[in-house]
Amino acid sequence: MRYGGKMMMSLGLIGVAAWVVVTALKWPLRTAVFPVTIGILVFFITIGELFLGLFEGEEATEKKPGGEKVSLERVDQPLPTRKMLWASAWAMGFFLLILLIGFPISIPLFTFLYLRLHGKERWGISLGLSASAFGCFYGLFVWLLHIPFPDGWLQRGLRVLGIV
Amino acid sequence: MFNSFIDGLLLIFQLKPFVFMLVGAAIGFWVGILPGLGGGTTLALMLPFVYKMTPAEAFPFLLGMHSVCATTGDITSILFGIPGESVAVALIVDGFPMAKKGEAGRALGAALMSSLVGALIGAAALTLAIPVVRPLVLAFGSPEMFMVIIIGLTCISSLSGQGKRGSLLGLMAGGFGFMCSLVGQDPYAGIHRYTFGLVYLWGGIPLVPVMIGIYAIPEIIELIVRGTAIAGEAPAENLGRGVMEGVRDTFRHFWLTVRCSIVGALVGMLPGIGGGVAQWIAYAQATHSAGSREERTGFGHGDIRGVLGPGAANNSKEGGALIPTVAFGIPAGPGMAILLGAFLIMGIVPGPDMLTKHLTLTFSMVWTIVVANIIVVTICLLFINRIARLTRVRGNLIVPFLFFLCFIGAFTTNNNMNDLIVLLIFGGIGVLMARFGWPRPPFALGYILGRIAEFYLSVSVSRYGGSWLLRKGTILLFLIAVGVAFYPFLKERILRTKEAGT
Numbered sequence: 001m002r003y004g005g006k007m008m009m010s011l012g013l014i015g016v017a018a019w020v021v022v023t024a025l026k027w028p029l030r031t032a033v034f035p036v037t038i039g040i041l042v043f044f045i046t047i048g049e050l051f052l053g054l055f056e057g058e059e060a061t062e063k064k065p066g067g068e069k070v071s072l073e074r075v076d077q078p079l080p081t082r083k084m085l086w087a088s089a090w091a092m093g094f095f096l097l098i099l100l101i102g103f104p105i106s107i108p109l110f111t112f113l114y115l116r117l118h119g120k121e122r123w124g125i126s127l128g129l130s131a132s133a134f135g136c137f138y139g140l141f142v143w144l145l146h147i148p149f150p151d152g153w154l155q156r157g158l159r160v161l162g163i164v
Numbered sequence: 165m166f167n168s169f170i171d172g173l174l175l176i177f178q179l180k181p182f183v184f185m186l187v188g189a190a191i192g193f194w195v196g197i198l199p200g201l202g203g204g205t206t207l208a209l210m211l212p213f214v215y216k217m218t219p220a221e222a223f224p225f226l227l228g229m230h231s232v233c234a235t236t237g238d239i240t241s242i243l244f245g246i247p248g249e250s251v252a253v254a255l256i257v258d259g260f261p262m263a264k265k266g267e268a269g270r271a272l273g274a275a276l277m278s279s280l281v282g283a284l285i286g287a288a289a290l291t292l293a294i295p296v297v298r299p300l301v302l303a304f305g306s307p308e309m310f311m312v313i314i315i316g317l318t319c320i321s322s323l324s325g326q327g328k329r330g331s332l333l334g335l336m337a338g339g340f341g342f343m344c345s346l347v348g349q350d351p352y353a354g355i356h357r358y359t360f361g362l363v364y365l366w367g368g369i370p371l372v373p374v375m376i377g378i379y380a381i382p383e384i385i386e387l388i389v390r391g392t393a394i395a396g397e398a399p400a401e402n403l404g405r406g407v408m409e410g411v412r413d414t415f416r417h418f419w420l421t422v423r424c425s426i427v428g429a430l431v432g433m434l435p436g437i438g439g440g441v442a443q444w445i446a447y448a449q450a451t452h453s454a455g456s457r458e459e460r461t462g463f464g465h466g467d468i469r470g471v472l473g474p475g476a477a478n479n480s481k482e483g484g485a486l487i488p489t490v491a492f493g494i495p496a497g498p499g500m501a502i503l504l505g506a507f508l509i510m511g512i513v514p515g516p517d518m519l520t521k522h523l524t525l526t527f528s529m530v531w532t533i534v535v536a537n538i539i540v541v542t543i544c545l546l547f548i549n550r551i552a553r554l555t556r557v558r559g560n561l562i563v564p565f566l567f568f569l570c571f572i573g574a575f576t577t578n579n580n581m582n583d584l585i586v587l588l589i590f591g592g593i594g595v596l597m598a599r600f601g602w603p604r605p606p607f608a609l610g611y612i613l614g615r616i617a618e619f620y621l622s623v624s625v626s627r628y629g630g631s632w633l634l635r636k637g638t639i640l641l642f643l644i645a646v647g648v649a650f651y652p653f654l655k656e657r658i659l660r661t662k663e664a665g666t
Contacts, residue, residue: 004600005599006601009596009600009602010336013336013340017343020343020346020358023357023358024357027350027355027357028352030350030352030353030622031350031352031357034346034350034618035343035357038342038346039343041335042339042340045332045336045339046336048332049329049332049333052328052329052332053329079385079386079599083388084385086388087385087388088592090388090567091381091384091385091591094567094571095571095585095588098571098581099581103571103575111564111565115560115561118560118563119560119561120560121561125561129561129564133565133568140194140198141576145209147576150581
């Protein structure tokens with residue numbers, strides 16, 4: 001059997017289920033009854049799935065009367081890992097920008113950086129779309145809905161230092 | 165009663181109430197499209213504006229807004245795979261794959277038309293329930309509620325893949341969702357479970373960031389990696405002509421749409437359960453309509469019936485949810501709780517008076533749901549082809565806006581930065597689930613139902629001890645749950661026998 005990601009995920013779930021049960025054992029019966037029941041069920045179901053995986057392979061299959069194995073799932077082509085990690089890094093980058101400089105600045109900045117660096121779009125399109133992202137954000141969420149957005153760490157730091 | 169029914173209709177067609185309903189519907193339209201901001205939040209935001217209104221103006225305004233939110237929430241779910249409303253998650257399962265195949269117009273047409281049918285059936289349920297509502301709602305105590313949730317949980321078997329491993333993966337994903345729902349204070353003694361000492365987690369992991377993370381983030385990541393438009397290389401001609409096809413699909417599968425609408429109205433009627441459950445039971449209903457095992461594998465990859473079922477249930481539940489709110493003052497969900505606030509602002513006490521003294525006002529609510537939905541769906545159908553073209557815009561141009569919608573959607577749930585961390589964590593889990601073929605709908609169902617199930621079980625045990633298991637309603641619902649759990653296996657067996665015979 002291939003020690004693939006699917007197996008690692010199952011092992012991870014077994015670990016989480018075990019932790020859920022062990023942690024719950026310290027609590028009073030009524031508090032613990034749900035976590036223990038669910039944790040034990042998930043633990044054994046996942047072990048069962050792992051064993052089935054050992055004998056059947058990675059994909060859910062079924063034997064036809066002639067002995068031929070047929071797939072029971074429509075499996076999409078997996079995405080290349082390196083590209084997925086890069087794409088995930090953009091999500092993480094946006095989050096860090098929000099933490100650092102807050103929503104109002106990070107939204108147009110992220111839009112611009114993504115369009116220029118990843119999309120290789122022209123300056124005009126990048127600037128125009130960044131401005132419209134800011135317009136949407138400000139018009140809808142700040143001006144119309146009055147949603148309070150916290151400052152970023154940078155602004156708060158500058159305020160503490162008395163610079164702003 | 166008939167006079168009140170007609171007077172209710174005439175009431176909303178008076179100038180001021182009608183204008184307020186249109187304003188409410190317009191606000192609901194845009195809020196529904198935005199992820200994170202649900203009907204409940206909008207009602208809360210708009211509540212201060214009703215102080216100077218009369219009841220005849222305030223309720224068309226608020227209900228017009230609330231009922232339309234559920235309809236337009238479907239648009240974001242289908243076009244971008246981002247749930248516009250937490251009750252529109254099930255629509256993503258088949259709606260977004262249709263958008264990726266270049267059939268966004270057809271999916272939107274079907275979602276909107278089934279929403280309209282659902283809204284009409286929900287309003288009809290409200291009308292029909294008015295004379296008989298009391299025994300119906302009072303028959304449901306906490307043990308029966310718990311059993312309804314168990315019926316919802318048994319739908320995991322319908323939402324999982326086929327075969328032994330498919331079922332096991334579904335149960336694992338559902339169990340994982342259930343475990344995530346255990347985070348926070350327990351309903352018995354208020355003991356903090358799995359909170360890591362964080363105050364933020366005392367109330368549990370918030371629903372909206374989890375759902376956006378599990379469903380939307382993996383789709384955006386895929387879009388970045390593919391580097392194409394959402395509709396990819398799908399032929400452009402499908403896009404323009406699909407809307408009417410989607411409308412026709414609703415009538416082609418009319419019985420399914422009606423069935424799911426009835427499910428939505430019945431589940432919506434039960435306080436504390438709501439649309440989160442109704443949409444998945446309706447989706448499970450839709451999967452049961454598959455005529456062969458090959459057809460069944462099409463669900464999750466863009467089957468139109470997977471759009472029609474949840475679309476209908478999402479809207480019919482609004483009519484159902486009004487029943488206990490109006491008749492007993494028991495809100496069926498957060499949105500209805502805020503609407504209850506509007507009742508009190510207006511000096512109206514929900515209860516028997518709503519079915520006698522204020523019957524015309526009650527019927528005007530029914531008509532508001534009907535008329536607001538007809539207007540919005542008609543307008544949407546006229547312009548939806550243009551909206552569907554967004555799926556052909558280059559991915560690079562649309563990705564920053566999708567991230568923006570996801571992050572803002574997650575943040576506006578509680579206005580808490582921790583929601584963004586939850587979004588990223590569950591986004592990562594969603595990416596892994598999508599990559600390794602774990603079904604995501606059972607996770608959503610387990611997560612949504614876990615907390616409510618434990619709550620109702622705790623109330624049942626505290627109130628009735630062990631005797632709650634022997635109540636007639638509980639036994640009947642348990643038998644239904646067993647039937648629902650085994651139906652997919654039975655159906656698979658029948659289909660296999662049929663296939664072997666041909």
